Amino acid sequence: MSTDVRFATVKSLIKILEHDKFFDEVFAEYSEKVENTAELVNMLSGTVKSKLTLDFCIEKASSKNVKRLSPVVRNILRAAIYELEYLNTPDYAVVNSFVGLCRKLDKGAEGFVNGVLRGFIRKRSGIAPDEKELGEEKFLSIKFSHPEWLIRKWLKHYGREKTEKICAYNNAPPKTVLRFNALKTDKNSLIKLFSDNEIEFEESAYCKDCLILKSGGNVRDIPGYREGFWVVQGESSSLVAEILAPQAGERILDMCAAPGGKTTHIAALMGDVGEVVAVDISPERLKKVEENCARLGVKSVKTVVGDGTTIQAGENFDRILVDAPCSNTGVLIARPDARWKRTPEDLQNLTKLQMAILKNAVGQLKTGGTLVYSTCSIEPEENEILIRAFLEDNKAFSLENFMFAGAEQPGMLQILPCDYGIDGFFIVKLRKKK
Numbered sequence: 001m002s003t004d005v006r007f008a009t010v011k012s013l014i015k016i017l018e019h020d021k022f023f024d025e026v027f028a029e030y031s032e033k034v035e036n037t038a039e040l041v042n043m044l045s046g047t048v049k050s051k052l053t054l055d056f057c058i059e060k061a062s063s064k065n066v067k068r069l070s071p072v073v074r075n076i077l078r079a080a081i082y083e084l085e086y087l088n089t090p091d092y093a094v095v096n097s098f099v100g101l102c103r104k105l106d107k108g109a110e111g112f113v114n115g116v117l118r119g120f121i122r123k124r125s126g127i128a129p130d131e132k133e134l135g136e137e138k139f140l141s142i143k144f145s146h147p148e149w150l151i152r153k154w155l156k157h158y159g160r161e162k163t164e165k166i167c168a169y170n171n172a173p174p175k176t177v178l179r180f181n182a183l184k185t186d187k188n189s190l191i192k193l194f195s196d197n198e199i200e201f202e203e204s205a206y207c208k209d210c211l212i213l214k215s216g217g218n219v220r221d222i223p224g225y226r227e228g229f230w231v232v233q234g235e236s237s238s239l240v241a242e243i244l245a246p247q248a249g250e251r252i253l254d255m256c257a258a259p260g261g262k263t264t265h266i267a268a269l270m271g272d273v274g275e276v277v278a279v280d281i282s283p284e285r286l287k288k289v290e291e292n293c294a295r296l297g298v299k300s301v302k303t304v305v306g307d308g309t310t311i312q313a314g315e316n317f318d319r320i321l322v323d324a325p326c327s328n329t330g331v332l333i334a335r336p337d338a339r340w341k342r343t344p345e346d347l348q349n350l351t352k353l354q355m356a357i358l359k360n361a362v363g364q365l366k367t368g369g370t371l372v373y374s375t376c377s378i379e380p381e382e383n384e385i386l387i388r389a390f391l392e393d394n395k396a397f398s399l400e401n402f403m404f405a406g407a408e409q410p411g412m413l414q415i416l417p418c419d420y421g422i423d424g425f426f427i428v429k430l431r432k433k434k
Helices: 003-018 023-031 037-049 051-062 071-086 091-105 110-126 136-144 148-171 187-196 235-244 261-269 283-296 344-362 384-393
Strands: 176-180 201-203 210-213 230-232 251-254 275-280 301-305 317-323 365-375 397-399 402-404 407-409 412-415 425-432
Touching: 003 023, 003 037, 003 071, 003 091, 023 037, 037 051, 037 071, 051 071, 051 110, 051 136, 071 091, 071 110, 091 110, 136 148, 176 235, 187 210, 210 235, 230 261, 235 261, 235 317, 235 365, 235 402, 235 425, 251 261, 261 275, 261 283, 261 301, 261 317, 275 283, 283 301, 317 344, 344 365, 344 384, 384 397, 384 412, 384 425
Parallel strands: 251 275, 251 317, 275 301, 317 365
Antiparallel strands: 176 210, 176 230, 201 210, 365 425, 397 425, 402 407, 412 425
16 A cells, blocks of 8 residues: 555545545545555545444554544544555554654654554454444444444344345445446447456346446546446446336436436437436536536437426426435445435435425326336335335326346335345336326
8 A cells, every 4th residue: 555545545534534525525636646546445435434443443452532532643543444454454564654644644643643553453353342242233333334323223124134234235345337328339349348458347137238347447447438338337226227118209307317327328228319308406416417428429318407396397208217315325335425424314304305306206297107216225214115105195106017137026126235236226116097
């Protein structure tokens, strides 16, 4: 691990964990300042995800409350212990480098940092949370570095075994999944391009349009990026447009469109023939939709700035997608800071927002039309419970079956990472009765 990556990691951690900045924004800022961005994303994302476990280790090694340490010292110790414990760097190299870093960032604290790191190295084999002492919820929270309130919910809904598997999935490095763009290439041509350039990949078992890369790196360096042959999009996310099943010539409304992965997939499945109205409340995020459309050669998308709870984008749409704002608890693997930003109160606010967007969609869908609702959440309140309540109040809608993993689904699908090894997602398909 290079010195510039360690420095960038500590500075980034302070912004993310102390000042509540977003991971993606901070990473984008510091990735330009290091030679090896893969090292930075690995170190930074791993440390952010492991915060709770690392804080436990710091307290055991120092006998100090981690909250009483200065932000610089706290995050130097987090990064150093993460590297010691998970990256197999020689102990002396980690200690020397981070002590030197402390001397630059918080002069006078380097002796304390040196002592804590050497203490951790001596005690590391005996530093582990004790379930008998802590109780099940707190033990799992510290062991897997997830908020205790989430652990409590998952234990209630999914049980111990699935909860542990979900947490383990979230803590792993995310896969890089590419969806080929049918407007510019086909799957076999993309496979040949990757094979010719010695890009190792495997085909998705669940989404016919997706290839999974076996190594990381800067995706912009992968063949076909500039030509618009593919877009980064997870397997679960790519299922949504397939289940919506848009047809050429139709009018489609995407009510929460940014950053445009599903929007451009809808256009591709239509052969770019028809109209896709892409709505989002954020003008900045809609620019990303427009950039993606330009790179992928999509012409049928019209972007509209608007609030999904109130916007009237038109009538008699053939199909509507509500990919609703959600808690993101199904994609914590790819969003390192998300687990620390959510609160139980967020779920209450999100479910109100989700229902408001759904209700606003009702009058804009033609009779006989299809409405797909999706979230990247595994929380029942945002998913099945919400849809059951919607159906109770909207008798004109009924569930419509669809296929997934070779089996017919009864209109609703909750994907858990522990069941399929792909991101957690909820997808429901509804038909507006004639």
